[in-house]
Amino acid sequence: MLILDCPCCGVRGEETEFHSGGEAHLKRFGPGSSDDDFHGYLFEKVNPKGVHFERWRHVNGCGKWFHAARCTMTLEVFGTYSAQTLEPPQEIKDKITAKRPGWSWREFS
């Protein structure tokens, strides 16, 4: 069972309280962008076996969006953080680097 802490209202809940909103830190491409960029943005989701950054919504709670960093192989949660950011906070990055040595960081934008 997945247990998440909502950084917006501070409530800890199990997964039925939340709803996953897919990949976080997406770079958006819209009208005027190339077909390849638009296709990449719409369809080519990362689907990592391991560390993953996601958007979640506290649907049965405060209703707000936030981000979570977790492992898709173990369901370990490295941390949740505000959605008002372009990349994960440093302390979560440090935690992941410590717990998953050798895991390589991608670029965030």
Next chain:
Amino acid sequence: MKRYSAFAVAREALRYHMGWERAWASPEPKKKYDVIIVGAGGHGLATAYYLGKNFGITNVAILEKGWLGGGNTGRNTTIIRSNYLQDPSAAIYEKSRSLYETLSQDLNYNVMYSPRGVIMLAQTEHEVRGYKRTAHANALQGVSTEFISPQRVKEIVPIINLDGPRYPVLGGLWQARAGTARHDAVAWGFARACSAMGMDIIQKCEVTGVSRDGGKVTGVTTNRGDIACDKLGIVVAGNSGHLADMAGFRLPIESVSLQALVSEPIKPCMDCVVMANTVHGYMSQSDKGEMVIGGGTDGFNSYTQRGSFHHIEETVRALVETFPMVARLKMLRQWGGIVDITGDRSPILSKTPVDGVFINSGWGTGGFKATPGSGWGFAELIAKGHSPLCDEFSLTRFKEGRFIDESVAAGVAH
């Protein structure tokens, strides 16, 4: 390969069953193959089988990180049907269903195909309209289905409750020649036939990298050394994104967990498959007497091969409404598999950005039924570069906006 027959059973009975040979060999990997298939699930093995049978390509290795059939092939609830909506789907699923009809004879291995019939219940006005539309589409596609009344549903499934607490049964989409087969036997039968053609099935061999030279595949790295190949077929279901990563491209696929459960065995009480997509559950009875039960996927990416507890509750609740007798059953086992979901709920059988690499994936919650048909088409794609069964399912369809939308026909997981 010694053929299985009534005569062989009698012969072995007279000598204490000491003469049965191993169903497939366990060779060491060679340095190079014409074709390497990654993943010895049903789809990978079927692909190899038809490469040999239909195209005479037998210098083939099938690499499997665990044991053959240990992925979704050995974890699914074995529903076989072909009552989809879109023409490309009807073509490949019906090809597959029809191959199942004679698969036991073809493989000389009893896959226990049981065309016992599948009903998809219509429990809202919207579903009634949707399934009538599917029945009309199926008529044009040459797939035999019909929309039946609630009374007919009750005749076919006496244990059903037509007016449940939330949603009454308003009718159903009935496919009489749909049914089930023994999942392990499908993998084992294909494996035995591949081995007999001289192909190498290499278990406990995990692919960890895809080697390329100037945009063309040259081989794979594995935990048992490097193996070269001219062509590579990736057929790894929930791990597709991971393998695509190794080959340097991305897929429009997300991997999530889907689970199933079975009850204690009971006397025969239901001789067809019933799917209830609105309340979200489906059920059939295995030959051992267990009620085989499935429901929905988890709502987030996962590679854990286990599902969320609350989904079990949701599924069982749906079935208690539909079949009140289920309330008195004890459940025996529960397990999960990682399924590869695409946006339009249709598979991807395609060339890839890497020359010589082909991918067969995206079957999601419903690919067991497609095992022989997928192998048939994908083998043709690998051998000839295109295949009428696969062409519509290419990776480029997303970019081109040619979705094959089966989100209705694939409603509940199956």
